Amino acid sequence: MSERxxxxxxxxxxxxxxxxxxxxxxxxxxPAFMPVGxxxxxxxxxxxxxxxxxxxxxxxxxYHLMLRPGAERIARxxxxxxxxxxxxxxLTDSGGYQVMSLAKLRRISExxxxxxSHLDGATIALTPERAIEVQCLLGADIQMVLDECTxxxxxxxxxxxxxxxxxxxxxxxKAAFAAMSAxxxxxxxxxxxxxxxxxxxxxxxxxxxxxxxxxxVGGLAVGEGQAAMFDMVxxxxxxxxxxRPRYLMGVGTPEDMLGAIARGIDMFDCVMPTRSGRHxxxxxxxxxxxxxxxxxxxDPSPLDPESACPAAQYxxxxxxxxxxxxxxxxxxxLSWANVQFYQELMVRAREAIVRGDFAAFAEDxxxxxxxxxxxx
Amino acid sequence: MSERxxxxxxxxxxxxxxxxxxxxxxxxxxPAFMPVGxxxxxxxxxxxxxxxxxxxxxxxxxYHLMLRPGAERIARxxxxxxxxxxxxxxLTDSGGYQVMSLAKLRRISExxxxxxSHLDGATIALTPERAIEVQCLLGADIQMVLDECTxxxxxxxxxxxxxxxxxxxxxxxKAAFAAMSAxxxxxxxxxxxxxxxxxxxxxxxxxxxxxxxxxxVGGLAVGEGQAAMFDMVxxxxxxxxxxRPRYLMGVGTPEDMLGAIARGIDMFDCVMPTRSGRHxxxxxxxxxxxxxxxxxxxDPSPLDPESACPAAQYxxxxxxxxxxxxxxxxxxxLSWANVQFYQELMVRAREAIVRGDFAAFAEDxxxxxxxxxxxx
Numbered sequence: 001m002s003e004r005x006x007x008x009x010x011x012x013x014x015x016x017x018x019x020x021x022x023x024x025x026x027x028x029x030x031p032a033f034m035p036v037g038x039x040x041x042x043x044x045x046x047x048x049x050x051x052x053x054x055x056x057x058x059x060x061x062x063y064h065l066m067l068r069p070g071a072e073r074i075a076r077x078x079x080x081x082x083x084x085x086x087x088x089x090x091l092t093d094s095g096g097y098q099v100m101s102l103a104k105l106r107r108i109s110e111x112x113x114x115x116x117s118h119l120d121g122a123t124i125a126l127t128p129e130r131a132i133e134v135q136c137l138l139g140a141d142i143q144m145v146l147d148e149c150t151x152x153x154x155x156x157x158x159x160x161x162x163x164x165x166x167x168x169x170x171x172x173x174k175a176a177f178a179a180m181s182a183x184x185x186x187x188x189x190x191x192x193x194x195x196x197x198x199x200x201x202x203x204x205x206x207x208x209x210x211x212x213x214x215x216x217v218g219g220l221a222v223g224e225g226q227a228a229m230f231d232m233v234x235x236x237x238x239x240x241x242x243x244r245p246r247y248l249m250g251v252g253t254p255e256d257m258l259g260a261i262a263r264g265i266d267m268f269d270c271v272m273p274t275r276s277g278r279h280x281x282x283x284x285x286x287x288x289x290x291x292x293x294x295x296x297x298x299d300p301s302p303l304d305p306e307s308a309c310p311a312a313q314y315x316x317x318x319x320x321x322x323x324x325x326x327x328x329x330x331x332x333x334l335s336w337a338n339v340q341f342y343q344e345l346m347v348r349a350r351e352a353i354v355r356g357d358f359a360a361f362a363e364d365x366x367x368x369x370x371x372x373x374x375x376x
Numbered sequence: 377m378s379e380r381x382x383x384x385x386x387x388x389x390x391x392x393x394x395x396x397x398x399x400x401x402x403x404x405x406x407p408a409f410m411p412v413g414x415x416x417x418x419x420x421x422x423x424x425x426x427x428x429x430x431x432x433x434x435x436x437x438x439y440h441l442m443l444r445p446g447a448e449r450i451a452r453x454x455x456x457x458x459x460x461x462x463x464x465x466x467l468t469d470s471g472g473y474q475v476m477s478l479a480k481l482r483r484i485s486e487x488x489x490x491x492x493s494h495l496d497g498a499t500i501a502l503t504p505e506r507a508i509e510v511q512c513l514l515g516a517d518i519q520m521v522l523d524e525c526t527x528x529x530x531x532x533x534x535x536x537x538x539x540x541x542x543x544x545x546x547x548x549x550k551a552a553f554a555a556m557s558a559x560x561x562x563x564x565x566x567x568x569x570x571x572x573x574x575x576x577x578x579x580x581x582x583x584x585x586x587x588x589x590x591x592x593v594g595g596l597a598v599g600e601g602q603a604a605m606f607d608m609v610x611x612x613x614x615x616x617x618x619x620r621p622r623y624l625m626g627v628g629t630p631e632d633m634l635g636a637i638a639r640g641i642d643m644f645d646c647v648m649p650t651r652s653g654r655h656x657x658x659x660x661x662x663x664x665x666x667x668x669x670x671x672x673x674x675d676p677s678p679l680d681p682e683s684a685c686p687a688a689q690y691x692x693x694x695x696x697x698x699x700x701x702x703x704x705x706x707x708x709x710l711s712w713a714n715v716q717f718y719q720e721l722m723v724r725a726r727e728a729i730v731r732g733d734f735a736a737f738a739e740d741x742x743x744x745x746x747x748x749x750x751x752x
Contacts (some may be wrong), residue, residue, distance in 0.1 A: 038698060044704040069673070069697045077676055077693050084694065297445070300453055317453050318460065321416060321445045328420040328704060 005141075005186040005213055007245045011354045015143035015237065015264040018353040021214075021245055023141050024083070024184035025089045028056040030245060030266040033257070033342045033350050034091055035274065038280070039064045040084040043274045044328070044335045047085040049355040051311065054343035057142075059269040063098030067117050067124070073139040076158050079139035091269070093189075093249070094131040094173070097149045097218075105125035108148060109163070128172035132187070136180045143181070144216065147190045152222040155216040159194035166192050167206045174210055188247060190218040191236045195228050204239040215240045216247040218266070221256070230259050237264035251346075254283065254345055254369055258362040261349055273342045277335030282339060286314070287372020291334065296320040303333075309340035380622040381518075382590055383621045388729045391613065391640040394729040397590075397621055398515050400560035401465045404432040406621060407640040407725050409633070409718045410467060412650065414686070415440045416450075416460040417652045420704070420711045423461040429712070430719035431683065433465040433518075434643040438510050439474030443493050443500070455515035467645070469625070470507040470514035473525045473594075484524060491637070504545040509554040509561070516561070520592065521549035522723035523566045528598040532658050535570035540716040542568050543582045550586055566594040566624060567612045571604050578627065580615040591616045592623040593641070597632070609625040630721055631745055634738040637725055651720045653711030660688070660717060663748020667710065668715070672696040677707075685716035 007030075009019040021028040035042045035050055038061045042050050050058065060080055061277045065071060075082050080090055081135055096113070099106060103115035103124075112127030131146035147166040150159050170189050177187040193199030195273035207215060217236045220229045233248060248266035257268050273283060282289040285306035289296070296316040301321060304312035311333040322330030345365070353359035384405075385395040397404040411418045411426055414437045418426050420631070426434065431432040434457055441447060450459050459465055472489070479491035481499075488503030489707030495603030507522035523542040526535050546565050553563040560690060565583035583591060593612045596605045609624060616622055623643035631643050650660060659705045672692040680688035681697060687709040721741070728737035743745035 038699050039693070039703060041703050041705045044708070046705070046708070068701060069693075073674060073693075076674060077691070081693070083697075085690065167683070298449060298452060314461065315453070315459075317445075317449075318416070321459075323446060325415050327415060327417050328707065329417040331704065332420070332422065332708065 003184050005184055007214070007243065011355040013358040014355050015260065016261050016349075016353050016358045017264065017266065018350040019266070021189045023089050024187075024371070025087065026056060028089055028267075029346070029350060030193050031257075031261050031346050032056055032267045033346050034269040035083065035339050035342070036061070036269055036271045037086070037090075038271075039068065039078065042280065042335075042339070044275070045339065047338055050086070050339065051088065053310040053340040054347060055088075055339065057091055058086060058141065060090050060092045060138065061098060062092050062095035062131060062138070063072070063102065065092075065138060066095065066126075067119050071134040075137040075139075080338065081139060082255045084376065089141040089143035090138075092135045092138055092144065094144040094146040094198050095126055095134070096131070096147050098150070099126060099252070100149050110167075110168075112169075112173045113148075128169040129176040131181055132173055132176040136177075136182070136185075141185055142214065143177065143185065143187045144189060145170040145189055145194060145212075148220060150192055150194050152224060154194045155198070156194075156196055159192075159196055160318050162194075163203050164200055166190070170207060171210050174212070186213040188212055188216050188217045190249070191221045191240075193232070194219060195224050195232060197231070197235050200232050200235045201239055204236050206331040208239070209215075210239065212244070212272070214245040214247065216249050218249045220248065221251045221301055226256060226259065229256070230263060231266060233260050233263045238266075254342075255366050257345070258349065258365060261353075262358065262362060264305075272337035274335045276332040276337045280330070280334070281338075282319075283338045283367065284333050285344075287368045289316075290374070291316065291319045291323045291330070303337055304341070307337065307341060307344060309344075311336035312340065334354065343363075379560050381560055383567040383590070384609065385464045385618070386448070388730040389732050389734040390638065391603075392637050392725075392729050392734045393486075393640065394726040395644065397640070397687045399465050399562075401463065401517050402432060404465055405423050405722070405726060407633075408630075408643045408644040408723050409722050410433060410643065411433040411715050411718070412437070412645055412647045413462070414647075415444065415458065416456065420654065420707045420752075421650070421715065423677070425712055426499035426715065427464065427685075428463070430723060431715065431717040433462075433467055434462060436516065437470045437474060438464050438468050438471035438507060439478065441468075441470065441514060442510045443501075444493050445508040449581070450514075451513040451515075466514075468514055468520065469522040470510045470522040471510070472507070472522050476500060476525050476527070480622075484579075486544075488545075489520070501545065504548040505552040508549055508556055512553075512556045512558070512561075518590065519553065519557070519561065520565045521546040521563060521565055521588075523568060523594060524600075526568055526570050528570065528595070528600060530570045530643035532572055532575070533659055535572055535575055537570075538570075539568045539575055539579050542566070546583060547586050550588070562589040564588055564590040564592050566592045566625070567616075568595045568748060569608070570595060571600050571608060573607070573611050576611045577607050577615055580612050584615070584617065588620070588723065590621040590623065592625050594625045595622065597627045602632060602635065605632070606639060609636050609639045609641060616640075629745075631742050634725065634741060635719070636737060638734065650711045654707045654713045656706070656710070657714075658695075658710050659714045661720075661744065665692075665748070667692065667695045667699045667706070669696075675748075678714055680717070683713065683717060683720060685713050685720075687712035688716065
């Protein structure tokens with residue numbers, strides 16, 4: 001295993017590319033989807049099953065973990081990988097996004113952000129330095145700079161001020177990371193700028209000047225719509241260096257991911273497969289299904305005959321019964337099948353890029369998903 | 377695989393015995409613990425993992441399944457085994473107990489019981505014949521006669537009247553079973569009689585006169601206390617034929633089961649391992665633990681180093697975090713570890729009976745459980 005963080009592009013198809021990130025904890029094939037393990041667990045899934053879906057990396061949430069069970073406690077117990085029985089790479093966010101969406105009484109200053117824990121009301125300070133310290137205590141293989149996730153909508157002035165603060169924090173994050181990180185770990189910068197093309201480009205260039213081994217595009221999928229999101233992605237990927245991985249944060253649906261891959265994105269994370277799995281929704285190669293729908297009540301066909309996932313072999317009638325009854329096994333099976341669908345989507349995307357027919361592949365999947373949207 | 381239902385005792389130690397029930401769907405080693413799969417799922421467990429714990433048979437609840445998804449629907453989908461991905465034997469109760477504990481507006485007559493579904497208020501009739509029909513539609517390998525589960529406490533007169541009705545229903549159940557069942561399926565009678573020794577004996581003798589391939593002891597573990605329960609078990613097993621399996625319904629704790637095995641019981645079912653698993657409780661070879669307890673917060677030791685269960689290898693600190701956070705994975709791991717503990721308890725009980733030191737084994741387990749009760 002390499003002791004360094006190395007990204008290699010192996011094939012290109014238009015702006016889409018496929019390759020691999022090598023880390024001390026294993027290889028991440030790209031495009032990659034990272035299941036979200038918010039509180040040191042990808043909800044309702046056994047770690048072995050997550051690995052068996054083909055996931056090379058999962059995401060942990062700094063905000064949740066620093067509040068419960070606490071980063072220092074996880075460090076004393078040997079780090080996040082050991083704690084949650086996951087030996088492959090872990091990416092952690094910086095906590096900034098959740099501070100904005102979950103915490104109470106936030107106050108942002110040049111130094112950082114103070115907030116009240118949504119769990120017990122405790123007042124907590126998160127600075128760029130503390131965000132890196134927490135991620136290093138967790139032992140994250142890929143870490144994220146602390147940024148201010150600009151609210152949407154934002155005026156140009158608000159977006160510009162927010163962006164400038166985030167760029168100063170990015171610089172401080174990098175300095176803290178240099179002092180605290182372990183060999184082979186990597187810190188990614190995050191492009192902000194709301195829906196303003198010039199700000200997005202300015203942000204990307206500012207981050208390149210600071211210099212990171214990978215770049216994320218943040219502050220999207222927050223209500224701006226798919227067209228605007230794709231525009232912002234295109235602006236960022238046009239500027240970001242070809243030899244560094246690009247990560248679109250918090251995205252998304254199969255259609256969103258395929259559109260972003262076509263624009264040069266390499267990595268994704270999203271709660272959608274697991275959250276949908278807990279809400280009776282299944283992602284399959286025939287489109288999206290709602291298992292609560294009465295038309296599944298006596299359907300003996302497997303959830304997804306095209307999937308290799310053991311959970312996708314369960315009959316729709318049984319899954320319908322489980323979700324109607326509120327049985328945990330329903331959430332367990334659908335979460336598993338959904339995460340595996342997302343991984344299989346990445347496998348097929350990589351293969352399509354190698355073959356040079358990514359556009360046709362994406363169009364086929366989009367058609368399946370549009371067709372199913374009319375039915376359910 | 378035999379097409380007949382055959383019970384063989386292989387070794388005895390005092391009144392305790394170990395043996396095997398052979399059915400068309402597989403062998404049930406006794407003493408046996410049956411995990412409870414109320415609504416066509418042993419809660420929060422994958423079927424493969426239930427089998428891997430060593431469970432030879434699980435229990436399904438007729439009351440729940442007839443209400444949702446319905447016995448006729450399950451029959452159309454190929455039966456309960458196929459529906460819930462469980463190929464080994466299934467025992468179903470008759471629904472009588474749940475009618476008493478869950479349904480609203482119950483009315484008992486000579487013919488049977490009518491009640492309102494706790495799900496949608498629908499009025500439903502359950503007769504001895506319908507209880508058997510439902511169990512045959514489900515395809516249960518071991519079925520139970522419909523009885524009236526006598527409320528506790530009951531006067532002697534109430535218990536006698538209830539018992540007499542149950543014995544008439546047992547006879548009708550047997551006739552219905554003869555008309556509807558498949559080869560190799562078996563119907564068990566149920567001894568009632570509350571806490572009255574003479575009624576218990578009368579009930580056992582009445583059932584023997586009707587004649588069943590197995591006998592259950594019902595209406596216990598309802599508040600009478602362990603001493604009274606053991607007394608009633610002793611009276612029943614003294615009368616019941618040696619060559620038929622004996623099943624103590626709805627029991628219980630490790631101590632209850634060991635005491636009942638010492639008195640000649642061969643089979644058990646109980647929601648305790650799975651229900652406790654959903655409520656932060658673990659059964660281990662070191663006794664019972666409450667994983668919410670703060671003393672586990674930084675304990676890196678595995679849940680149960682003496683268990684072979686994969687779930688029992690997870691660190692107590694991680695399980696503490698999961699249950700404190702209300703994460704589904706906590707319930708999944710503890711349910712799995714508990715069901716496996718119950719199976720391992722049966723394995724060791726069988727081995728102890730073969731060795732002829734069952735009393736010492738039971739005393740050792742009881743001591744571990746009493747010691748742990750003081751700590752948690």
